[in-house]
Amino acid sequence: MFFKAKKESEINLEQHEQLEYAHFRIKQKKRLYTHFVIFLVGSVFLVLINKILKYGETYDWFIWAITFWSFLFVMHVINVFFTQKFLGKDWERAQREKLVHKQKQKIAELQKEIETDFPLSQINKKKED
Structure with a gap:
């Protein structure tokens, strides 16, 4: 439903x-x-x-x-x-989707960079200490 x-x-x-x-x-x-x-x-x-x-x-x-x-x-x-x-509308939609895709790629790259610089295993070890 x-x-x-x-x-x-x-x-x-x-x-x-x-x-x-x-x-x-x-x-x-x-x-x-x-x-x-x-x-x-x-x-x-x-x-x-x-x-x-x-x-x-x-x-x-x-x-x-x-x-x-x-x-x-x-x-x-x-x-x-x-x-x-x-x-027209189709072109605008394609451009919007292209920009959203680029933005998602940038976010994924930043997230990957953060994970390599600050791995979760090190953060968890510090919390345990």
Whole structure:
């Protein structure tokens, strides 16, 4: 019965993690789409400022502003759709397990070093004396 309850709690935990990850991805994509709409509206606004209001009329500066903003938007797209696949939950889990394994190795090495420097047989002899 205990093992069954444990498995059910593990399943619930896994489902909770999947639900949280899905919620995170939805928010991330929503921010990307919002960024796209703001980018479109902002680009039109920049062109209007430069051409209609004749601010900086001698030079088409809006091209550079929109190009820079496009670069930022492309970086956002790469982060949401590509980086998350390569550096997503599975990658994080593997990195965490690797670090835990290294930490356990260090602890084992320290424990072995302590046992060689201070063997239990010497400690027990001192207690008996």
